[in-house]
Amino acid sequence: xxxxxxxxxxxxxxxxxxxxxxxxxxxxxxxxxxxxxxxxxxxxxxxxxxxxxxxxxxxxxxxxxxxxxxxxxxxxxxxxxxxxxxxxxxxxxxxxxxxxxxxxxxxxxxxxxxxxxxxxxxxxxxxxxxxxxxxxxxxxxxxxxxxxxxxxxxxxxxxxxxxxxxxxxxxxxxxxxxxxxxxxxxxxxxxxxxxxxxxxxxxxxxxxxxxxxxxxxxxxxxxxxxxxxxxxxxxxxxxxxxxxxxxxxxxxxxxxxxxxxxxxxxxxxxxxxxxxxxxxxxxxxxxxxxxxxxxxxxxxxxxxxxxxxxxxxxxxxxxxxxxxxxxxxxxxxxxxxxxxxxxxxxxxxxxxxxxxxxxxxxxxxxxxxxxxxxxxxxxxxxxxxxxxxxxxxxxxxxxxxxxxxxxxxxxxxxxxxxxxxxxxxxxxxxxxxxxxxxxxxxxxxxxxxxxxxxxxxxxxxxxxxxxxxxxxxxxxxxxxxxxxxxxxxxxxx
Amino acid sequence: xxxxxxxxxxxxxxxxxxxxxxxxxxxxxxxxxxxxxxxxxxxxxxxxxxxxxxxxxxxxxxxxxxxxxxxxxxxxxxxxxxxxxxxxxxxxxxxxxxxxxxxxxxxxxxxxxxxxxxxxxxxxxxxxxxxxxxxxxxxxxxxxxxxxxxxxxxxxxxxxxxxxxxxxxxxxxxxxxxxxxxxxxxxxxxxxxxxxxxxxxxxxxxxxxxxxxxxxxxxxxxxxxxxxxxxxxxxxxxxxxxxxxxxxxxxxxxxxxxxxxxxxxxxxxxxxxxxxxxxxxxxxxxxxxxxxxxxxxxxxxxxxxxxxx
Numbered sequence: 001x002x003x004x005x006x007x008x009x010x011x012x013x014x015x016x017x018x019x020x021x022x023x024x025x026x027x028x029x030x031x032x033x034x035x036x037x038x039x040x041x042x043x044x045x046x047x048x049x050x051x052x053x054x055x056x057x058x059x060x061x062x063x064x065x066x067x068x069x070x071x072x073x074x075x076x077x078x079x080x081x082x083x084x085x086x087x088x089x090x091x092x093x094x095x096x097x098x099x100x101x102x103x104x105x106x107x108x109x110x111x112x113x114x115x116x117x118x119x120x121x122x123x124x125x126x127x128x129x130x131x132x133x134x135x136x137x138x139x140x141x142x143x144x145x146x147x148x149x150x151x152x153x154x155x156x157x158x159x160x161x162x163x164x165x166x167x168x169x170x171x172x173x174x175x176x177x178x179x180x181x182x183x184x185x186x187x188x189x190x191x192x193x194x195x196x197x198x199x200x201x202x203x204x205x206x207x208x209x210x211x212x213x214x215x216x217x218x219x220x221x222x223x224x225x226x227x228x229x230x231x232x233x234x235x236x237x238x239x240x241x242x243x244x245x246x247x248x249x250x251x252x253x254x255x256x257x258x259x260x261x262x263x264x265x266x267x268x269x270x271x272x273x274x275x276x277x278x279x280x281x282x283x284x285x286x287x288x289x290x291x292x293x294x295x296x297x298x299x300x301x302x303x304x305x306x307x308x309x310x311x312x313x314x315x316x317x318x319x320x321x322x323x324x325x326x327x328x329x330x331x332x333x334x335x336x337x338x339x340x341x342x343x344x345x346x347x348x349x350x351x352x353x354x355x356x357x358x359x360x361x362x363x364x365x366x367x368x369x370x371x372x373x374x375x376x377x378x379x380x381x382x383x384x385x386x387x388x389x390x391x392x393x394x395x396x397x398x399x400x401x402x403x404x405x406x407x408x409x410x411x412x413x414x415x416x417x418x419x420x421x422x423x424x425x426x427x428x429x430x431x432x433x434x435x436x437x438x439x440x441x442x443x444x445x446x447x448x449x450x451x452x453x454x455x456x457x458x459x460x461x462x463x464x465x466x467x468x469x470x471x472x473x474x475x476x477x478x479x480x481x482x483x484x485x486x487x488x489x490x491x492x493x
Numbered sequence: 494x495x496x497x498x499x500x501x502x503x504x505x506x507x508x509x510x511x512x513x514x515x516x517x518x519x520x521x522x523x524x525x526x527x528x529x530x531x532x533x534x535x536x537x538x539x540x541x542x543x544x545x546x547x548x549x550x551x552x553x554x555x556x557x558x559x560x561x562x563x564x565x566x567x568x569x570x571x572x573x574x575x576x577x578x579x580x581x582x583x584x585x586x587x588x589x590x591x592x593x594x595x596x597x598x599x600x601x602x603x604x605x606x607x608x609x610x611x612x613x614x615x616x617x618x619x620x621x622x623x624x625x626x627x628x629x630x631x632x633x634x635x636x637x638x639x640x641x642x643x644x645x646x647x648x649x650x651x652x653x654x655x656x657x658x659x660x661x662x663x664x665x666x667x668x669x670x671x672x673x674x675x676x677x678x679x680x681x682x683x684x685x686x687x688x689x690x691x692x693x694x695x696x697x698x699x700x701x702x703x704x705x706x707x708x709x710x711x712x713x714x715x716x717x718x719x720x721x722x723x724x725x726x727x728x729x730x731x732x733x734x735x736x737x738x739x740x741x742x743x744x745x746x747x748x749x750x751x752x753x754x755x756x757x758x759x760x761x762x763x764x765x766x767x768x769x770x771x772x773x774x775x776x777x778x779x780x781x782x783x784x785x786x787x788x789x790x791x792x793x794x795x796x797x798x799x800x801x802x
Contacts, residue, residue: 382626383626384624384625384626384628385624385626385627385628385635385637388628388635388637388638388784389638389738389739390638390639390640390738390739390785391638391639391640391734391737391738391739392737392738393737393738396637396638396784398637398784428605428608428782429601429604431788432639433788452782452784454784459738
């Protein structure tokens with residue numbers, strides 16, 4: 001014994017049989033039972049919609065004329081364009097995308113404060129793909145008990161064969177999942193063909209490889225551990241839920257004490273509604289017991305409501321022992337009152353403010369989308385040299401103009417000077433002999449043209465501000481202007 | 494404080510954790526193993542690094558390091574990239590070298606590539622004297638303006654770059670030799686003062702005076718041959734324009750007087766034997782594009798058109 005002091009009640013070298021606490025808990029595999037009911041059907045519908053959107057979208061076509069791709073939704077990283085049906089976003093308009101992301105964030109806040117973790121329960125890709133993989137388990141290995149049996153069974157030829165078969169299906173789903181992703185970033189039919197002929201770029205194969213691996217591992221094996229240990233969103237949500245947020249709750253005042261139907265018949269009045277059939281635990285995709293109360297493992301998919309409602313119906317009891325409810329409703333019901341209608345719970349200042357902010361940003365983006373022009377001008381003044389004395393004593397400044405034509409057709413653009421009396425300009429392809437206050441430049445479809453402008457002002461001028469103005473030569477007549485400065489050897493004067 | 498379990502392992506009571514069994518003055522080390530994922534990641538890194546050391550250059554030896562079985566090196570990669578880039582540029586450069594310089598500006602796309610190539614070559618070869626913005630400095634001509642000593646069309650610029658200015662050893666170099674009127678005693682100090690006054694009136698820097706009138710006669714006799722009767726310069730001889738706003742060696746009275754007394758005569762190397770013809774052509778296009786480039790005289794264009802089949 002290294003410590004000479006004696007601690008009362010703890011004799012050194014005494015009989016200690018308790019195992020040391022373990023920080024590492026081994027995962028208990030989840031074999032969730034098949035269940036049918038309104039919420040399960042809602043989940044099917046949402047899974048079908050989300051998967052269909054994911055897989056079908058890249059194949060949709062949208063005619064934009066001969067100068068732009070015809071893919072309805074395309075993130076064209078190589079050419080720095082983002083197409084979404086009739087909308088085309090240029091890099092300098094990225095605030096639209098930022099706005100959408102902010103809306104997505106506030107949308108999550110809104111959904112969470114109104115209906116709790118509905119995102120987690122129904123539409124999170126981790127949930128949808130885990131659900132898909134669990135159906136594969138069921139299809140290959142059978143329902144809950146069969147899967148548990150197979151899990152415990154020693155490794156033999158039949159188990160290996162079953163596992164390999166199941167993992168092959170996992171892998172097929174994963175490859176399709178990863179494969180669909182890249183189709184958003186290039187012309188889908190072309191890339192699809194190139195992918196199989198080996199002509200696709202390396203990054204396409206690498207992306208598919210990475211996404212296949214993550215889908216295979218996260219959906220096939222890690223499953224609820226992603227939600228419980230990896231995902232930050234449940235942690236944030238626990239801070240966002242309040243006593244008025246809808247959660248999936250076991251109404252313990254109604255269910256406890258638990259007792260089987262037989263026991264309840266023998267002792268009327270002694271037991272609650274819960275018959276302790278464990279169906280809610282059996283169907284849970286994250287393997288938790290909702291009767292222990294709110295917990296981070298509960299993604300509120302509501303399958304336990306389906307399971308419990310069915311049991312309640314079979315035993316002739318009222319549905320809703322496990323139900324969507326707010327903590328406030330629970331208190332009311334516990335005290336014998338009636339919970340207010342759900343709409344009233346959902347419509348409260350907090351959700352309305354979120355909805356207002358969300359809608360406000362949305363309307364703002366729509367407004368900006370409506371009024372944005374497809375002609376844009378930026379001007380950079382040459383700094384070295386800042387000005388140039390010409391032989392007749394006049395002063396020249398040089399500028400680099402970027403003319404953006406954001407229409408999917410070539411357009412003529414007229415660049416003119418606003419201000420700067422007496423000045424004329426010429427350009428790299430327009431000689432000094434043709435100098436004028438207005439130059440015309442043809443800009444290719446959906447492109448930016450760089451134009452040099454040499455502006456010359458007669459001798460004796462002072463430094464001054466002026467603007468370049470660009471005007472599209474079509475019937476739209478869009479204009480844009482950019483203010484800049486003309487500097488002279490004399491300075492401000 | 495540690496206790497001993499029946500199986501002989503020692504463990505710490507306060508934290509319920511095994512100890513590793515080492516003890517220093519009653520202090521023991523808890524046995525808290527690394528998380529498994531961490532450990533496996535660590536092992537994977539070791540495996541990866543072994544593979545890395547085999548396939549890539551890794552171990553330094555006496556004269557050079559191991560080369561790795563893939564044979565990769567950063568120098569080799571750079572060489573590959575350079576040769577790939579040269580290959581990519583080859584057709585553009587070939588086209589540039591074949592087209593007559595009078596026709597160069599006809600194709601805007603070709604002209605743009607020439608200007609881009611010239612800009613890069615300028616940064617390497619020319620900025621030392623002409624400055625990064627090609628704006629020059631006293632004694633080193635500004636290439637942005639419209640004042641050209643030897644001509645500002647593409648062909649004249651190309652000729653100047655190929656043969657240089659006063660480049661010893663090039664028989665065809667641009668050469669103008671202004672006499673040192675003061676130093677060599679060709680003119681008296683008073684005559685030079687008068688001449689300076691006259692020269693400064695040409696560009697309106699000084700008002701006409703008795704001195705400038707006296708200087709006019711000297712100008713007529715000594716300077717008009719190269720600078721022209723009106724002082725507007727003669728490019729054939731490289732005689733600078735004295736009637737404009739641009740002064741290579743400064744426009745102050747002292748600077749002008751010094752140029753008459755003992756002229757500075759700048760030298761530009763002949764680049765014809767240092768750079769390949771395509772680079773020189775691109776440099777010409779770039780200098781021409783800086784804003785002061787001149788168009789060909791009509792005669793030259795007709796001549797060039799006749800040469801075309």
